Amino acid sequence: QQQVKQSPQSLIVQKGGISIINCAYENTAFDYFPWYQQFPGKGPALLIAIRPDVSEKKEGRFTISFNKSAKQFSLHIMDSQPGDSATYFCAASREVGGTSYGKLTFGQGTILTVHP
Amino acid sequence: DAGVIQSPRHEVTEMGQEVTLRCKPISGHNSLFWYRQTMMRGLELLIYFNNNVPIDDSGMPEDRFSAKMPNASFSTLKIQPSEPRDSAVYFCASSFLGTVRKNIQYFGAGTRLSVL
Numbered sequence A: 001q002q003q004v005k006q007s008p009q010s011l012i013v014q015k016g017g018i019s020i021i022n023c024a025y026e027n028t029a030f031d032y033f034p035w036y037q038q039f040p041g042k043g044p045a046l047l048i049a050i051r052p053d054v055s056e057k058k059e060g061r062f063t064i065s066f067n068k069s070a071k072q073f074s075l076h077i078m079d080s081q082p083g084d085s086a087t088y089f090c091a092a093s094r095e096v097g098g099t100s101y102g103k104l105t106f107g108q109g110t111i112l113t114v115h116p
Numbered sequence B: 001d002a003g004v005i006q007s008p009r010h011e012v013t014e015m016g017q018e019v020t021l022r023c024k025p026i027s028g029h030n031s032l033f034w035y036r037q038t039m040m041r042g043l044e045l046l047i048y049f050n051n052n053v054p055i056d057d058s059g060m061p062e063d064r065f066s067a068k069m070p071n072a073s074f075s076t077l078k079i080q081p082s083e084p085r086d087s088a089v090y091f092c093a094s095s096f097l098g099t100v101r102k103n104i105q106y107f108g109a110g111t112r113l114s115v116l
Helices: none
Strands: A004-007 A010-014 A019-025 A033-038 A045-050 A056-059 A062-067 A072-077 A086-092 A110-115 B005-007 B010-013 B019-024 B031-038 B042-050 B053-056 B065-071 B074-079 B088-095 B111-115
Touching: A004 A086, A010 A019, A019 A086, A019 A110, A033 A062, A045 A056, A045 A062, A045 A072, A072 A086, B005 B088, B010 B019, B019 B088, B019 B111, B031 B074, B042 B065, B042 B074, B053 B065, B074 B088
Parallel strands: A010 A110, B010 B111
Antiparallel strands: A004 A019, A019 A072, A033 A045, A033 A086, A056 A062, A062 A072, A086 A110, B005 B019, B019 B074, B031 B042, B031 B088, B042 B053, B065 B074, B088 B111
């Protein structure tokens, strides 16, 4: 029940295209859903996050769409650029009323390649 | 702040040797996480601490792995004896958990471990 399933494993997009990565979770107690971005040789870094009281959050070219009833959320990268090429991880945690102390359950990761 | 600092960045050792990985979290953070990343298994949470106390070590693969956090500014992950299957990138992350909901984990650059 703690799993977060992410797809696809890899994604190739042309410059200017839209990249879409999907995640599904099982634990209905999760109430915080971040996306992390990792470049080669670096640690993951927070990209954008959403809480289930909203269905969408947009920051620049990056948008999270959240479907609470389906227990799914997705990352959309508009106008994808070669500099967006990285590994993307979705994650989930329980912040309110839990004792997880900030523990994040990560998806398996998606390797995004944006061709120029 | 310099961020989360891990050392060494690279470690090459022979099977059976003891390996110690080190982490200095961001000053003021009260939670610390150790992860292992491999192509096959993705990003795995090994253990995490809150206020220097281990909260959950269920991700530690075997008794050969141990972690300590003697104070708020230092943590170690030790593997003894090391085996080739321990080869991976090990990340340390820290975060601050307070009354304001803001669960952001900051990752170090990682230690790439190769066990020959």
